[in-house]
Amino acid sequence: MDHRIQLTLIYSGTHDDCLSSRLAEWASNLIAQRAEFDLNVISPGSFTITNDIPAEIRRRECLRRFARSDAFLVLTQAENADRYPSRLEELIESAAEIVRARPVGFVSYGDAAGSTSVHQLQRRLLALHAVPLGNVVSLHNSWELGDAEGQMAQPEGIRIPMARLLVQLNWWAVALKVARNHVPFERVC
Numbered sequence: 001m002d003h004r005i006q007l008t009l010i011y012s013g014t015h016d017d018c019l020s021s022r023l024a025e026w027a028s029n030l031i032a033q034r035a036e037f038d039l040n041v042i043s044p045g046s047f048t049i050t051n052d053i054p055a056e057i058r059r060r061e062c063l064r065r066f067a068r069s070d071a072f073l074v075l076t077q078a079e080n081a082d083r084y085p086s087r088l089e090e091l092i093e094s095a096a097e098i099v100r101a102r103p104v105g106f107v108s109y110g111d112a113a114g115s116t117s118v119h120q121l122q123r124r125l126l127a128l129h130a131v132p133l134g135n136v137v138s139l140h141n142s143w144e145l146g147d148a149e150g151q152m153a154q155p156e157g158i159r160i161p162m163a164r165l166l167v168q169l170n171w172w173a174v175a176l177k178v179a180r181n182h183v184p185f186e187r188v189c
Contacts, residue, residue, distance in 0.1 A: 008069040012088040044087035071173035084117040099130040101185040103172035109139040
């Protein structure tokens with residue numbers, strides 16, 4: 001069995017949200033330093049169904065890569081206190097069978113309302129038989145993490161929680177991968 005975990009980083013910012021892209025790059029760089037993961041980065045906008053043939057080909061390729069995932073890390077902002085971003089919701093609903101019996105970790109950014117959005121997302125994923133992790137890395141005041149060149153700093157207070165989250169995500173991914181290989185989840189649900 002391949003011991004490297006196929007981790008998909010899903011970042012859910014809006015098209016005009018350059019902070020989301022910078023945070024996704026920051027998280028990707030951290031994950032790339034870890035030997036246990038093969039990283040795939042996806043934006044929910046990649047899954048929008050269109051009549052444009054090249055865009056549809058890219059969407060199908062993203063879906064194939066998404067389907068190979070052993071674990072997910074969701075980087076999300078709070079659009080408001082009541083909901084998680086609609087594109088992320090569309091992605092989760094369209095890929096409900098893919099997230100079954102797979103762990104999902106969370107990094108939230110924005111104000112304190114982000115935790116409410118993540119809690120709602122965790123509950124929705126539980127209903128889909130995913131395994132959302134309880135620990136969440138929260139990047140409050142995330143707009144202050146960038147330098148003059150737009151590079152993301154790595155504050156000491158975030159490094160340890162992020163490392164802990166990745167260790168837990170790997171543990172759950174390995175355990176659930178072994179379980180899915182032993183007894184496919186479709187046979188128990």
